[in-house]
Amino acid sequence: xxxxxxxxxxxxxxxxxxxxxxxxxxxxxxxxxxxxxxxxxxxxxxxxxxxxxxxxxxxxxxxxxxxxxxxxxxxxxxxxxxxxxxxxxxxxxxxxxxxxxxxxxxxxxxxxxxxxxxxxxxxxxxxxxxxxxxxxxxxxxxxxxxxxxxxxxxxxxxxxxxxxxxxxxxxxxxxxxxxxxxxxxxxxxxxxxxxxxxxxxxxxxxxxxxxxxxxxxxxxxxxxxxxxxxxxxxxxxxxxxxxxxxxxxxxxxxxxxxxxxxxxxxxxxxxxxxxxxxxxxxxxxxxxxxxxxxxxxxxxxxxxxxxxxxxxxxxxxxxxxxxxxxxxxxxxxxxxxxxxxxxxxxxxxxxxxxxxxxxxx
Amino acid sequence: xxxxxxxxxxxxxxxxxxxxxxxxxxxxxxxxxxxxxxxxxxxxxxxxxxxxxxxxxxxxxxxxxxxxxxxxxxxxxxxxxxxxxxxxxxxxxxxxxxxxxxxxxxxxxxxxxxxxxxxxxxxxxxxxxxxxxxxxxxxxxxxxxxxxxxxxxxxxxxxxxxxxxxxxxxxxxxxxxxxxxxxxxxxxxxxxxxxxxxxxxxxxxxxxxxxxxxxxxxxxxxxxxxxxxxx
Numbered sequence: 070x071x072x073x074x075x076x077x078x079x080x081x082x083x084x085x086x087x088x089x090x091x092x093x094x095x096x097x098x099x100x101x102x103x104x105x106x107x108x109x110x111x112x113x114x115x116x117x118x119x120x121x122x123x124x125x126x127x128x129x130x131x132x133x134x135x136x137x138x139x140x141x142x143x144x145x146x147x148x149x150x151x152x153x154x155x156x157x158x159x160x161x162x163x164x165x166x167x168x169x170x171x172x173x174x175x176x177x178x179x180x181x182x183x184x185x186x187x188x189x190x191x192x193x194x195x196x197x198x199x200x201x202x203x204x205x206x207x208x209x210x211x212x213x214x215x216x217x218x219x220x221x222x223x224x225x226x227x228x229x230x231x232x233x234x235x236x237x238x239x240x241x242x243x244x245x246x247x248x249x250x251x252x253x254x255x256x257x258x259x260x261x262x263x264x265x266x267x268x269x270x271x272x273x274x275x276x277x278x279x280x281x282x283x284x285x286x287x288x289x290x291x292x293x294x295x296x297x298x299x300x301x302x303x304x305x306x307x308x309x310x311x312x313x314x315x316x317x318x319x320x321x322x323x324x325x326x327x328x329x330x331x332x333x334x335x336x337x338x339x340x341x342x343x344x345x346x347x348x349x350x351x352x353x354x355x356x357x358x359x360x361x362x363x364x365x366x367x368x369x370x371x372x373x374x375x376x377x378x379x380x381x382x383x384x385x386x387x388x389x390x391x392x393x394x395x396x397x398x399x400x401x402x403x404x405x406x407x408x409x410x411x412x413x414x415x416x417x418x419x420x421x422x423x424x425x426x427x428x429x430x
Numbered sequence: 431x432x433x434x435x436x437x438x439x440x441x442x443x444x445x446x447x448x449x450x451x452x453x454x455x456x457x458x459x460x461x462x463x464x465x466x467x468x469x470x471x472x473x474x475x476x477x478x479x480x481x482x483x484x485x486x487x488x489x490x491x492x493x494x495x496x497x498x499x500x501x502x503x504x505x506x507x508x509x510x511x512x513x514x515x516x517x518x519x520x521x522x523x524x525x526x527x528x529x530x531x532x533x534x535x536x537x538x539x540x541x542x543x544x545x546x547x548x549x550x551x552x553x554x555x556x557x558x559x560x561x562x563x564x565x566x567x568x569x570x571x572x573x574x575x576x577x578x579x580x581x582x583x584x585x586x587x588x589x590x591x592x593x594x595x596x597x598x599x600x601x602x603x604x605x606x607x608x609x610x611x612x613x614x615x616x617x618x619x620x621x622x623x624x625x626x627x628x629x630x631x632x633x634x635x636x637x638x639x640x641x642x643x644x645x646x647x648x649x650x651x652x653x654x655x656x657x658x659x660x661x
Contacts, residue, residue, distance in 0.1 A: 154552055154555075157575070
């Protein structure tokens, strides 16, 4: 368990946060300039916070009240930087071993062969970073952080500098990291789909403050919390792959409700999490007939949150879980949507992007 | 070579090589530390240190030589102490090496400082987060990445030391076999009738050494740069 409490002033930003990161991935989620990187740098010891206390379990890394500030090299945190920061004068193998040289002898170190296999970097070991693609560099950076026998892993938007294809290449490795490594991972992101796929816990930040924290499904399913604005809202459903059909669709089971998605690249029986973007969801009173959309789920309106503009976000509890829908205020009024109203939510199968489907964690 | 060169000339060449080599090798650790301090630290008196390092570049060499004589001569404050410990600079080849080192120091520090400033501090941060204490960050990241500049600085300093004349002749005079380096020897040969031939041979050697140093410096630096650049 990583505990963070700090205040810090950086230019116009006044940071004042407190949160806990248990085992699994805790995503610091918020738009650019909300102080995410500052927090991670303070945890890493690269920045001295104005006031605060940072601890992993019993081990205090920083406590300004006691004038305690461990230097970065004594914190044993694996930091995956946005730009990789591999050492250009060392081979990939030497980069991976770098952290091992400095780890204490008795540290419970990850096995090199296992990490190399997990990240699929076996063919790159004798190359130099200059000869790697962006995605390969990031995979090596993940391995290097992991092999330094860290107490926790920090990741500052490790996918932000990559294009969509490279992101899709790395995300499964990050999911494996989350599921196979037994330490807290603090992950900075401003991408809704990364959060939906990776987060066990979400800490939503806005202008230097924590606006919500909790389990990913709860925070992402709360219509009041839209750290990136209503445009990026979307709830996460847990589902299991039932069957791949010949017409290119995959049938999923979400707590007993059937979900139809374009062919999902996972084996049958695998547990998944699926992000349903709020702007892709239609709300209907009564069951719609003769509709092209394949996913129609009955549910009860749990909350309606009207925005400042023409939009509103409706939270609907269905059998499959909480779904958010972004509709107009006019439509909400016309349908008399209020907590307790019985509705059907409609989701086109093709609107769910491959990038929004990830392994369950 | 010894057939082509007379014993006088050969002595000058051998002495110059010895003086320059020692001057370069012994000033390298100090040069690297000074360059690192100037590149990465801020401390009171930094500009003063920077000025002091560069002073020999802008002072007349005779002045530098005279200041060395005042300081490191057997009557001088530092020279006197060292003489008691058995280390004598005045009118010895060691003094020639000291003069050459002082004169070459600014060039060495400049080259190394630029290359240290070019090392991305974010890589040093990454090294620290992986558990490297500051000395190890320096030895495993900063130093290897600055290597092209260090090699270039050392070779530049060596070439400068080979050509040092003014400070050397002022500090340690022009004693054959002890302090008569190539430039001093050329000067001496030109003072006597019929010395032009010997002087010309030493001039050719000077040109060859200087040119060779520059070529080696370029070749080594570009090879090291390619390696450090990760290609």
